[in-house]
Amino acid sequence: MLEKGLVFMSDTRTNAGFDNISKFRKMTTWDTPGDRVLTLMSAGNLATTQAVVSILDERSKSPEDRAPSLLAVPSMFQAARMVAETLREVIDGHANVGQRASSTFHATLILGGQIAGGPPRLFLIYPEGNFIEASEDTPFFQVGETKYGRPILVRAYDPEMGFEEAMKLLLVSFDSTLKANLTVAAPFDFHFYETDSLEIRHKGRIEAEDPYYNDLSQGWGDALKATLDSLPDYTME
Amino acid sequence: MLEKGLVFMSDTRTNAGFDNISKFRKMTTWDTPGDRVLTLMSAGNLATTQAVVSILDERSKSPEDRAPSLLAVPSMFQAARMVAETLREVIDGHANVGQRASSTFHATLILGGQIAGGPPRLFLIYPEGNFIEASEDTPFFQVGETKYGRPILVRAYDPEMGFEEAMKLLLVSFDSTLKANLTVAAPFDFHFYETDSLEIRHKGRIEAEDPYYNDLSQGWGDALKATLDSLPDYTME
Known part of the structure; x- marks a missing residue:
């Protein structure tokens, strides 16, 4: 969440x-x-998240059935409730019919955006169907393999940064994860x-x-090494 | 594992x-x-690791009982086997008497050192009692909360670095974890x-x-931000 946008x-x-x-693609x-x-x-x-997206997508595509659609809800809070409810239903549905260990069907979502009349808002949605909202104190969310890329976010995040700088920070954060973990890989959406x-302007794939x-x-990588070199070494007794 | 030592x-x-x-203290x-x-x-x-250390310690303190002691084994490989065996026995012992979920008694160890006649060697010992050895390709091990501090190790590790520089790298790696996770904290041994x-020269606590x-x-922290700033921003279309 930046001053400039999301x-x-x-x-x-x-x-x-x-x-x-x-x-x-993990972004819709x-x-x-x-x-x-x-x-x-x-x-x-993936089956869970694709089902959630498909259900939300189908609803938003049939104009006559728009009442419970993401394109019709009056606020971001209502949008988050709808997505959370859909997520919980999909997980419950799988868990009740097949395998009982519902944890394997778990998914966590990040929903952000703006609806005319309200400010941009950002939510983290848990598999249980509840959610939390980003704030000044906790201005960003990560889901999935979060740990490797977190230190640089914690250190370099600044709400005043522009999009060009944010792109750099996000790519560096992902790259740190990539270097250490096989479950994360480019391309990045x-x-x-x-x-x-209230329109899509900067969207794409790296x-x-x-x-x-x-x-x-x-x-x-080179700059990190140089940075470390530039700091004073410890003095052994 | 550095050219200069461990x-x-x-x-x-x-x-x-x-x-x-x-x-x-997690280092003995x-x-x-x-x-x-x-x-x-x-x-x-902690109960598991303290028991392992106590058992190994008692053995190494009574000279008449030194046969199966860390101070008597002929090689680092034999030392690793002894530690691994002790670890497995302690975990098995707890698991058999009390709680069956032995996973809660799990511990992972790093053992390194040198015994006269052989080179310095470094081992990672698993709770199952097996172990692996560090090599040129995998020159360092981490146990515990490893992810946050890993990217900088991956990027800046250099087998030719001296101890003063290594201290800096290790502290920066730990500090990255500290900033993100409550289960890791100073002091550092x-x-x-x-x-x-073949003697202890540089040992202490930060x-x-x-x-x-x-x-x-x-x-x-400051240098990281400056480094990120120094890299070119992305150009938005």
Whole structure:
């Protein structure tokens, strides 16, 4: 959550074991230009998150059935409730019919966006169907493999940063994870939403071979080493 | 594992829930100057790791009973086997009498050192009693809360670094974890073993209020931000 707007980034790797990795988009955007833009990102069981997106998507596509649609809810809070409720229903549905260990169907979602008349808002939605909202004190959320990329976010996040700088920070954070963990991989999808624009302006994908990303990754690695070198060494007694 | 020797660092926080945190040393060293130096670090169940250390310690203190002692084994490999066997026995012992879920008694150990006649060696010992050895390809081990501090190790580790520089890297790695996770906290115990010295030379504790550590933590945070700033921003279309 920045002063300028909301920034989202997700990787595209899913896995069901080391020999079963695939590439799937984990970011979905719904919009009605001039009225609302909503972005959903997911981590966890792919069948669950795809079902949630499909249900929400079908609802938003049939105009006559728009009453319970993300394109019709009056506020971001109601949107979060709808997504959370859908998530809980999908998980419960799987858990009741098949395997009892519902934990394997778990998923966690991040929903952010703006609906005309309200400010941009950002939510973290738990598999149990409850959710929390980002605030000044906790201005960003991560889901999935969060730990490797967190230290740089904690240290360098600044609500006043622009989108160009935010892109750099997010790519560096993802790159730190990538270097240490096989479950996260490029390409990276991004959506940078400008407050009060109520339309999609900056949305796209950074490919693994993207020259900016590769220069950044290399440059960051070199700069980190140089930075560490620049700090005073310990003095052994 | 460095060309200069072996470097060890451990934090001192243990917890059994958020309202039950304590400070315990997680590093133990045994030595016979001129013959051997061994260092053991632990992560996991504190009762288990303390029992392992106590058993190994008692054996190494009674000269008449030295046959199965860490101070008598002929090689680092045999030392690793002895520690691993002790760990497995302690875990099995707890699991058989009390709670069946032996996973709660789990612990993972790092053992490193040198015994006269052999090179310095470094082992990671699993709760099942098996172990692996560090090599050129995998020159360092972490146990416990490993993820936050890993990216900087991956990026900045260099086998040719000296002890003064290694201290800096280890403190920065721990500090990244500290900033993100409540289960890791200063003071930090360290032991830097010089190859072929066969004695303890650099062993001590970095307190939370240590001025070098605090300057480093502050300097690293500032430098990280400056480093990120120095890299080119993304250009939005």
